Amino acid sequence: MVYCFTSDVSxxxxxxxxxxxxxxxxSVDKSAYLVAKQKYSSPTDEEFLSYGLLPKSEIEExxxxxxxxxxxxxLNSPATVYxxxxxxxxxxxxxxxCHDCNxxxxxxxAKDGTYNTxxxxxxxxxGAAAIDFLIEKxxxxxxxxxxxxxxxxxxxxxxxxxxxxxANEKVKEAGKSIHFTMTTNGVLLSEENRRWLNDNxxxxxxxxxxxxxxxxxxxxxxxxxxxxALVLENAKEFRKIRGDKSYYIRGTFTANNxxxxxxxxxxxxxxxxxxxxxxxxxxxxxxxxxKEEDMDRVLAEYDVxxxxxxxxxxxxxxxxxxxxxxxxxxxxxxxxxxxxCGAGNEYVAVTPTGDIYPCHQFAGQTEYKMGxxxxxxxxxxxxxxxxxxxxxxxxGCSECVAKYYCSGGCNANAVHFSGDINTxxxxxxxxxxxxxxxxxxxxxxxxxxx
Amino acid sequence: MKxxxxxxxxxxxxxxxxxxxxxxxxx
Numbered sequence: 433m434v435y436c437f438t439s440d441v442s443x444x445x446x447x448x449x450x451x452x453x454x455x456x457x458x459s460v461d462k463s464a465y466l467v468a469k470q471k472y473s474s475p476t477d478e479e480f481l482s483y484g485l486l487p488k489s490e491i492e493e494x495x496x497x498x499x500x501x502x503x504x505x506x507l508n509s510p511a512t513v514y515x516x517x518x519x520x521x522x523x524x525x526x527x528x529x530c531h532d533c534n535x536x537x538x539x540x541x542a543k544d545g546t547y548n549t550x551x552x553x554x555x556x557x558x559g560a561a562a563i564d565f566l567i568e569k570x571x572x573x574x575x576x577x578x579x580x581x582x583x584x585x586x587x588x589x590x591x592x593x594x595x596x597x598x599a600n601e602k603v604k605e606a607g608k609s610i611h612f613t614m615t616t617n618g619v620l621l622s623e624e625n626r627r628w629l630n631d632n633x634x635x636x637x638x639x640x641x642x643x644x645x646x647x648x649x650x651x652x653x654x655x656x657x658x659x660x661a662l663v664l665e666n667a668k669e670f671r672k673i674r675g676d677k678s679y680y681i682r683g684t685f686t687a688n689n690x691x692x693x694x695x696x697x698x699x700x701x702x703x704x705x706x707x708x709x710x711x712x713x714x715x716x717x718x719x720x721x722x723k724e725e726d727m728d729r730v731l732a733e734y735d736v737x738x739x740x741x742x743x744x745x746x747x748x749x750x751x752x753x754x755x756x757x758x759x760x761x762x763x764x765x766x767x768x769x770x771x772x773c774g775a776g777n778e779y780v781a782v783t784p785t786g787d788i789y790p791c792h793q794f795a796g797q798t799e800y801k802m803g804x805x806x807x808x809x810x811x812x813x814x815x816x817x818x819x820x821x822x823x824x825x826x827x828g829c830s831e832c833v834a835k836y837y838c839s840g841g842c843n844a845n846a847v848h849f850s851g852d853i854n855t856x857x858x859x860x861x862x863x864x865x866x867x868x869x870x871x872x873x874x875x876x877x878x879x880x881x882x
Numbered sequence: 883m884k885x886x887x888x889x890x891x892x893x894x895x896x897x898x899x900x901x902x903x904x905x906x907x908x909x
Contacts, residue, residue, distance in 0.1 A: 449886075455894040464885035497883045506891040516899075524905045575902045611904075760890040764906075765898025773907050836894065842908050864908075876889045 434472035434508050435833040436465060439873035441738040449507065450872060452833055456506035457760060459876055467494040472508060516767060518777065518819035520812060522569040523576055525562055526781040526792045529554045529592055530583040535617050535659065537651050539686060539712045539720050545583030547796030552784035553588045559595035561805040562782045567606050569810070576603065576610045577634075581781070581792055586620035589628075596632055613637070615682075617651070619659055621666035630673050638667045641683040642695020642709060649688060650720070668703060680754065683709040686720040690729050693737035700744065700751045708754030711863055713845055722859060731866045738870045742877050758837065758871040769823075772839025776802070776818025790818055793844030818843070826854045828861070834868040 433452040438445055447465035449458040449472075460468065466483040469475040475483060483491075501507035531552040533545030546552075563578070570576055578599060580592050596612055603610045611634035618638045621629075629636050640663055641647040648658025667681060681704045685692035696709045711730065714721040722730060741753060763769075773779060776790030783795050786806040794800040803810035823829045826840040841856040841864065849857040 453894070454891065456891040457889040459887045459889055461885050494885050497886050500883070501886065501888070504891075506888065519901075521901065523901060573901060575904075577905055763894075764903050766894055767899035768901075768903060768906075769894075773905065774901075778901060779905055838908075860908075879889055880887075 433511070433831070433833075434468065436469045436473050437833075437869050437872075438465070439735075439869065441735055441742060441870060441873045442877040443739070446873060446876065448872060448876065450833060450869075451507050451509055452836070453511050454506050454509040455760060455763075455836065456501075456509075457872055457876060458501070458507070459880065463490055464494045464497070467491055468498060471495070471498065512766075513824070514766060514770065516771060516819070516822060518816050519571070520569075520815065521571045521573050522566060522778055522780060523573045524579070524774070524779040525566050525577070526579045526581050526779070527554065527559060527562060527595070528582065528781060528783045528792065528795060529559070529580050529585040529595075530588040531784050532587055533582060533584045533617070534587060534619050534653065535584070535651055536654055536656075539650060539684060539714060539718075541713070541793055542583065542795075547783070549783070549796045554591055554782075554784040556591050556594045556598075558782070558784065558786045558806065559591060560598050561786060563595065563599045563602055565782075565788075565805040565808070565810075567602055567608070570608065574608050576608055578610065578612050580612065580614040582615070584617055584620070585614055586616050586625060589620075589625060593628065611635075615639070617659075618663035618666045621663070621670060623669070626666070626670045626673060630670070630677070635678040635680070636670070636674075637680045637682050638663070638670065639683065640664060640667060640681050640699065641685070642689065642692070643698050646689045646695055647683075650686070664702065671703060678706070680706045680708055682707075682754075684712050685709055686712040686714075687722060687726060688720065690722075690726055690733060693733050693740065696737055696753060697740060697744075700749055705751040706754075707751055710755070711860075713849070713857070713860070715849070724859070727859065727862055730863065734863075734866050734870050738874055742874060745878065755867045756871045756874055758868075758875055760872075760875055766836070769836040769839055771819070771822050773842075775843050776821075777815055790814075791844060793842070793848070821853055826856055828856065832861070832865065834865050837868050838864045 435450045437448050447460045449468050463486055469479050470483050531546050536544055613635040614633050615637040644660045647660035681699050692709050696707055699707050711722050781789045781792045781795050782805055786804045788802045789795045789800055802814050823835045823840045829835050829840045841860055843853050845857040846853050
């Protein structure tokens with residue numbers, strides 16, 4: 433499958449051919465683009481007319497070049513179907529350390545951090561049982577991961593510290609390796625917490641939506657007060673001690689700020705170089721939702737961001753944008769690309785009561801409960817069903833240009849907004865495709881100049 | 883080639899499946 437597309441993020445209109453199966457990217461001139469569109473795709477009426485005006489000798493010359501690329505296996509390369517299977521191994525846990533929060537963000541999928549369940553705090557005993565479960569279920573896997581999530585995990589910091597100490601000890605006994613990560617709203621990111629997180633966390637994600645007026649409109653305390661100034665200051669102090677270690681400043685954009693590129697650039701101006709600002713996922717009826725009629729504006733905003741992104745990455749304001757990250761030199765194996773995040777299969781979430789769910793976004797939905805770390809029950813049939821959700825089973829994915837970088841999208845979003853795990857959420861698909869193609873154009877712009 | 887410049891080729895690792903790489907979330 434060859435995908436022909438254009439982009440102007442470099443400042444000029446550029447023409448590209450992307451070979452989906454091999455992952456090869458080619459920059460072409462306009463004539464070659466017209467010939468390729470005729471050969472591999474469906475040209476528009478205008479493109480068809482332009483193609484008809486090309487000299488026959490030029491068409492033959494281009495076709496010979498395309499034929500040579502096909503022989504090299506980097507254009508129109510054939511699809512291969514893989515048998516993925518299910519090993520039953522689990523390598524990653526999301527620990528819901530606390531079903532409570534000190535903020536009341538209206539767009540939060542966790543509903544004030546409670547997941548529509550009674551407020552609850554994980555005990556050390558439940559956390560230790562979850563670690564034991566992970567080590568047992570990881571079987572031959574060596575690299576394990578535990579993410580401290582909420583609610584707001586800093587509200588239960590004493591238990592976090594005890595679990596980390598316990599896990600390090602148990603993992604060492606098992607001869608394995610473990611990485612810890614945490615996602616926090618940053619309100620309680622005191623100097624003591626900053627130092628401990630810096631020493632013990634492989635990655636720390638701090639939630640800031642961007643400009644003060646954007647953040648403070650939605651990320652509010654129970655008394656409806658904004659918290660941007662406090663969180664920004666805490667995050668800046670954390671950034672100072674973080675050095676080269678992994679962190680992200682992560683925001684959400686809603687219908688309130690469809691000009692979200694300004695929030696990304698604001699965060700960069702404030703001194704951060706690892707940034708993600710992501711679309712809210714809400715029912716179309718919600719006033720904060722990205723509506724179908726907003727999509728053209730949102731997709732255009734990614735172009736606005738990309739143009740400035742290319743410029744800044746040549747200066748001392750270099751930064752990385754999560755959704756423009758792309759690895760075209762190798763990246764993970766095709767197995768990983770076809771299955772994606774592994775929710776419900778190799779990654780599960782554990783609630784404060786010890787219940788196991790396919791991922792953090794399914795927590796509290798009892799029909800998706802997979803077992804408990806306390807009584808050591810685990811539904812391996814449900815695990816197999818999640819393992820079978822791949823690019824091959826999801827509607828529309830097999831023919832999508834982004835399939836090896838999207839992996840069929842988020843299972844939870846599919847269930848929540850399409851009602852079926854194998855029917856991707858279409859607004860997310862449109863944004864994913866746009867970000868993917870923009871990332872290819874950014875990669876080409878940066879690598880053509882070298 | 884006169885009309886085509888290859889930016890990158892054959893990036894897709896076709897074997898593998900050990901599962902030891904870092905977890906991903908919206909790959």
